[in-house]
Amino acid sequence: MTPFGKFSRELRLEHGLKLKDQAEKMGISSAYISALEHGRRGLPSGGYLSKMESLFNMTETEADLMLIAFNHSANRIKFWSARPAIYELYYLMTFRSAGLTDQQIEEMKQTLLSVDVIEPIEESEKR
Numbered sequence: 001m002t003p004f005g006k007f008s009r010e011l012r013l014e015h016g017l018k019l020k021d022q023a024e025k026m027g028i029s030s031a032y033i034s035a036l037e038h039g040r041r042g043l044p045s046g047g048y049l050s051k052m053e054s055l056f057n058m059t060e061t062e063a064d065l066m067l068i069a070f071n072h073s074a075n076r077i078k079f080w081s082a083r084p085a086i087y088e089l090y091y092l093m094t095f096r097s098a099g100l101t102d103q104q105i106e107e108m109k110q111t112l113l114s115v116d117v118i119e120p121i122e123e124s125e126k127r
Helices: 003-015 019-026 031-038 048-054 058-076 084-099 102-113
Strands: none
Touching: 003 031, 003 058, 003 084, 019 031, 048 058, 058 084
């Protein structure tokens, strides 16, 4: 899940909407919204963002947070593991790392360095 997908899903759920309800109100398919939320589609157009802003009656702060999530999703990093927990860890590091002490950073680095490295499987090797 991308930062934008996570933001979108949480916003929809906070407003008590099902995928089909949001899709109907925005005039798009629920499959498209689901794919965006789960990071299986590219980022949406500015028109989609405007529709979300209007549908959820976003404050200026919420709209800014949506754009931040959008921009972080645009700069998405490819991980060897597609596990959602890895993406969540990256997301947390992106937004929360400024508050870490030097000791916490060093402890996190040591934890990551202690893990055995698993080489990625090339697409040609999967077949």
